[in-house]
Amino acid sequence: MFDALIIGGGAAGLSCALVLGSAKDKAYAKNKHIGIIAHQKTSHLQTALFNNVLGLEPGTTGASILESGKNQLATLYPHVKQINREKVLEISNSDGHFSIRTNKNTYQSKIVVIAVGYTNLISIKGLEAYIEPHPRAAADKERIWLKNTDHLVSENLYVAGALAGWRSQFAITSGSGAHVATDILTLWNDGKHAKVHDKIEV
Numbered sequence: 001m002f003d004a005l006i007i008g009g010g011a012a013g014l015s016c017a018l019v020l021g022s023a024k025d026k027a028y029a030k031n032k033h034i035g036i037i038a039h040q041k042t043s044h045l046q047t048a049l050f051n052n053v054l055g056l057e058p059g060t061t062g063a064s065i066l067e068s069g070k071n072q073l074a075t076l077y078p079h080v081k082q083i084n085r086e087k088v089l090e091i092s093n094s095d096g097h098f099s100i101r102t103n104k105n106t107y108q109s110k111i112v113v114i115a116v117g118y119t120n121l122i123s124i125k126g127l128e129a130y131i132e133p134h135p136r137a138a139a140d141k142e143r144i145w146l147k148n149t150d151h152l153v154s155e156n157l158y159v160a161g162a163l164a165g166w167r168s169q170f171a172i173t174s175g176s177g178a179h180v181a182t183d184i185l186t187l188w189n190d191g192k193h194a195k196v197h198d199k200i201e202v
C-alpha cells in the first residue's frame with residue numbers, strides 16, 4: 001500500500017516526487033511509502049526546448065530533463081519507488097483507498113496525484129466524472145482539465161500540471177506538482193503548513 005502514488009513522469013509528476021522525497025527526514029514523512037508511475041512516452045517534454053526557464057541552461061531539451069529528473073530522484077531520494085514502462089488504465093476507490101490498474105499490475109494507494117498532461121486522449125477509466133474543457137487553453141485544441149479546487153479533485157485525489165487547469169509553461173506545471181507535494185506534506189503534518197528547504201551550512 002502506497003501512502004502517495006503519483007501518476008505521470010513529466011514536469012508536474014517528477015517535481016511532485018522530488019519534493020515529497022525531499023521530506024524524508026521530517027518526522028511526519030518518515031516511513032511514508034511514496035511511488036511514481038514514471039511513464040514518459042507522451043510527455044510534452046519529449047519535444048520541448050527551453051530557453052525561457054529560470055535556472056535552466058538555455059538550450060536544455062525536455063528529453064534531457066525526463067532523463068535527469070528520474071536520475072535526480074533515484075540518486076537523492078531512492079526511497080521513492082519509480083515504476084517504469086507502465087501505463088495507468090483505471091483508477092477506482094473503495095474502502096478508503098485507491099486501486100490503480102496499469103497494463104501490467106495493480107497498486108493500492110491512500111493518496112493519488114494525477115499528472116498525465118492535458119491531452120483529450122486521456123483514457124484512464126474512473127476519471128470521466130471530473131473531465132471538462134480546459135479553462136486556460138485555446139478551445140480549438142480541445143484540451144481538458146480535471147475539475148478541482150486548489151488541485152484537489154476529491155478526497156485524497158489530486159491533479160497536478162497542465163491537467164489541473166494551468167497554462168502549459170514549464171515553470172507553472174512543475175510548480176503545480178511541487179504545490180501538490182506541499183499540500184500532501186501538510187496533510188501528513190496534521191494540517192500544519194509544511195515545506196522542505198535545504199540550506200548552505202556556514
Ligand SMILES: Cc1cc2nc3c(=O)[nH]c(=O)nc-3n(C[C@H](O)[C@H](O)[C@H](O)COP(=O)(O)OP(=O)(O)OC[C@H]3O[C@@H](n4cnc5c(N)ncnc54)[C@H](O)[C@@H]3O)c2cc1C
Pocket residue numbers: 007008009010011012013037038039040041042043044045047048049050051052053062086087088089115116117118123124160161162163167168169170171173174
Ligand atoms: C514542443 C513543446 C515546446 C515547449 N516549449 C516550452 C518552452 O519553451 N517553455 C516552457 O516554459 N514550456 C514549454 N513547453 C511546455 C512544457 O513542456 C509543459 O508545460 C510541461 O511539460 C507540462 O507538464 P505536465 O507534467 O503537465 O505534462 P507532461 O510533461 O506532458 O507529463 C505528463 C506525463 O504523464 C504521462 N502519462 C500520460 N498518460 C499516462 C497514463 N495513462 N499512465 C501513466 N502515465 C501517463 C506521460 O507519459 C508524461 O510523462 C513546451 C511544450 C511542447 C510540447
